Amino acid sequence: ETGVTQTPRHLVMGMTNKKSLKCEQHLGHNAMYWYKQSAKKPLELMFVYSLEERVENNSVPSRFSPECPNSSHLFLHLHTLQPEDSALYLCASSQERGQGQPQHFGDGTRLSIL
Amino acid sequence: SQQGEEDPQALSIQEGENATMNCSYKTSINNLQWYRQNSGRGLVHLILIRSNEREKHSGRLRVTLDTSKKSSSLLITASRAADTASYFCATASSVGTYKYIFGTGTRLKVLA
Numbered sequence: 001e002t003g004v005t006q007t008p009r010h011l012v013m014g015m016t017n018k019k020s021l022k023c024e025q026h027l028g029h030n031a032m033y034w035y036k037q038s039a040k041k042p043l044e045l046m047f048v049y050s051l052e053e054r055v056e057n058n059s060v061p062s063r064f065s066p067e068c069p070n071s072s073h074l075f076l077h078l079h080t081l082q083p084e085d086s087a088l089y090l091c092a093s094s095q096e097r098g099q100g101q102p103q104h105f106g107d108g109t110r111l112s113i114l
Numbered sequence: 115s116q117q118g119e120e121d122p123q124a125l126s127i128q129e130g131e132n133a134t135m136n137c138s139y140k141t142s143i144n145n146l147q148w149y150r151q152n153s154g155r156g157l158v159h160l161i162l163i164r165s166n167e168r169e170k171h172s173g174r175l176r177v178t179l180d181t182s183k184k185s186s187s188l189l190i191t192a193s194r195a196a197d198t199a200s201y202f203c204a205t206a207s208s209v210g211t212y213k214y215i216f217g218t219g220t221r222l223k224v225l226a
Binding site: 041106 | 144145147149154155156157158159162164202206213214215216217218
């Protein structure tokens, strides 16, 4: 499924670097999400945007900064990350933010912090 | 926490056999969804079952929901090697929030 595209697919960065993850959805959805997936842990919801407005910040450290310039694009800006931030970062979208909405996921960015 | 917990953590079966995975949760839910994740890929939505439904089918998939036991099962019939993936349940609370809480998943391996 190519409805949600994430770039880059892999990213290796040092703790002092600044980088950004990009997500683009071609489904005409109004809600977009960032998740973190670490080995042997449940998927963690990080941020939720609805109609370009941030509606959820799930106690995420400030070294992660999301941006949603329009309903089709979502960014995750990274700065001064820690080794424990190494994970797969998944972007998802849904038609609306409400209940009963299937989420469509991208293939993720595999992030490694040196 | 209403986190879904899948059981078993890992399952290995022969092609053609049926695979059953279970999900338990802790609080009242509005609906429950099942997702599949192939290695190195994102999650793919499989099926949604609402709290007033007991069973739902989609192709070779059969999902049941028992709200009295706070549990759901996903049955894949006549499994194929292509069904090899991790399977996750995601629950949505019946109170307030629209958030889905995902479990840690069942890793299914179908041997050809």
